[in-house]
Amino acid sequence: MDVKKILLLSLSLASLLFAQELFHLKSPPKQRIGTDESGFMQPRWSPDGTLIAFTSSNYKGLWVADSNGANIRQLTNEPAAGFDFRWSPASDQIATRVARYENFLRFNAVELLEINGPSKKMLTSFSRQLPGTPQWQNDGMLSYFDGQKLASIKVKDNVNKINEHTIVFIKNGYIAVYRPDKDKVVLQDPLRKGGYLNVVLSPDQKKIAFELMGGNMYVMDVTGTNVRDLGRGYRPQWSPDSKYIVYMLTEDNGHDYTASDIYVVSVYGNEKQNITGSDDRLEMNPHWSPDGKKIAYDDYRAGSIYIIELESK
Numbered sequence: 001m002d003v004k005k006i007l008l009l010s011l012s013l014a015s016l017l018f019a020q021e022l023f024h025l026k027s028p029p030k031q032r033i034g035t036d037e038s039g040f041m042q043p044r045w046s047p048d049g050t051l052i053a054f055t056s057s058n059y060k061g062l063w064v065a066d067s068n069g070a071n072i073r074q075l076t077n078e079p080a081a082g083f084d085f086r087w088s089p090a091s092d093q094i095a096t097r098v099a100r101y102e103n104f105l106r107f108n109a110v111e112l113l114e115i116n117g118p119s120k121k122m123l124t125s126f127s128r129q130l131p132g133t134p135q136w137q138n139d140g141m142l143s144y145f146d147g148q149k150l151a152s153i154k155v156k157d158n159v160n161k162i163n164e165h166t167i168v169f170i171k172n173g174y175i176a177v178y179r180p181d182k183d184k185v186v187l188q189d190p191l192r193k194g195g196y197l198n199v200v201l202s203p204d205q206k207k208i209a210f211e212l213m214g215g216n217m218y219v220m221d222v223t224g225t226n227v228r229d230l231g232r233g234y235r236p237q238w239s240p241d242s243k244y245i246v247y248m249l250t251e252d253n254g255h256d257y258t259a260s261d262i263y264v265v266s267v268y269g270n271e272k273q274n275i276t277g278s279d280d281r282l283e284m285n286p287h288w289s290p291d292g293k294k295i296a297y298d299d300y301r302a303g304s305i306y307i308i309e310l311e312s313k
Contacts, residue, residue: 022244022264022273023310029276029283032069032296034304042082042285043296043305046091049289051115052296053094054305055082062096064115067289069305075113076120084133089163092116093155095134095142100126110134110144112155123153137180138164145169150178150185166205166222175199175210177222188224191215198235202242207267209236209245217247219267230269239288243267246275246286246295262286262297262308275308 032052034040039057045067046053053064053075059082065072075081078098085096094113099106107126114120123142124131132145140156141164150167164180173194174187195213201222202208209219209230217233220226233247244264251259260282265272275295276283282300289295296307 021313022266022271023275023312025275026309026311029306029308031299031302031304032307033065033072034302039303040305041298041300041303043298044085044087044287045289045296046087047089047290048091049291051091052305053085053087054298055085057303059083062094062113064094069307073118075115075118076111078111080108081111081113086133086135088136089139095123095136097131097133110142110153112142121155123155132169135167135169136165137167143167143178145171145176150176166201168199168201168208168222170196170199175208175224177208177224179222186224190218190220190224190227200236200238202238202267203240204242207242209238211236217245219245219269228267228269230265231272233263233265235285237287239264240290240292246288248284248286248297250282250284257282257284257300260284260300262295275310 040054043052043054050067051064052067055062060079061077062075062081063072064075080099081096085094087094092115096111097108098111099108108130109126110123110131112121112123129147134142134144137143142153142155143150167178169176174189175196176185176187178185191212197211197213199208199210206222207219208222211217217230217236219228219230233249236245236247238245244266246264248260249263250257261274262276262283263272263274283297284300286295286297294307294309298305
């Protein structure tokens with residue numbers, strides 16, 4: 001067999017591999033939250049699966065609704081509150097960053113929102129420094145990068161430290177990993193380029209998904225080894241079993257989004273599936289339900305939240 005035939009065969013096999021259906025879609029996507037003028041975006045399931053939190057355009061404010069879209073209530077209207085907010089493990093609080101503006105200058109702080117209050121508590125004072133995204137080390141301890149070090153804030157008493165989580169964040173363009181068993185932060189530069197973003201730890205705390213600025217999406221072991229190129233993709237989120245990653249794949253004309261769909265890829269990068277495939281919607285910001293049976297996402301054009309049900313093949 002000559003080289004040309006081998007190349008064509010390889011390309012054909014690769015096309016079949018990437019076209020495999022990983023999940024069966026049980027029903028068409030259903031609009032659950034908002035109307036065509038709501039401007040809602042960035043849905044995030046609570047760890048217990050009973051609630052969905054979301055924000056509005058420009059990440060202003062934060063809302064929560066029952067998982068079926070009912071009982072919508074606003075937790076805050078503060079600017080930036082909806083950017084990369086984090087549910088507590090007990091699903092009773094949300095940690096986030098908020099902003100305020102004085103004389104055209106932005107000031108930032110870390111805030112804790114009670115779901116059943118609603119009430120809020122400022123965990124840091126407002127300052128010009130932009131803190132890193134607050135993350136839950138356990139159900140009673142929050143950690144965030146303060147610009148120099150990983151700072152911690154105790155928000156609950158009598159919490160079992162055995163359940164402490166690994167924390168990943170961006171420090172000076174590199175991937176920073178804090179492991180409680182090592183009690184230190186390790187900087188990783190897996191591609192020897194820097195400029196990483198959207199780092200996400202897998203639920204089993206063994207892998208990290210991330211993007212390279214201006215490049216592709218990748219996955220690696222938490223130790224920084226076994227790096228795999230997953231191809232082009234944005235804002236990765238993990239499946240509960242840590243076997244798949246859901247993400248969005250967008251197109252633009254330099255000014256506006258022109259197309260966007262939601263994809264699922266295996267952690268090995270050898271199988272992927274478009275689970276939306278629509279021409280009339282801009283599906284973005286996917287997030288997997290804790291039971292693995294649903295994915296929530298927003299339609300950027302309409303400003304509403306959709307949910308799609310799926311089951312593994």
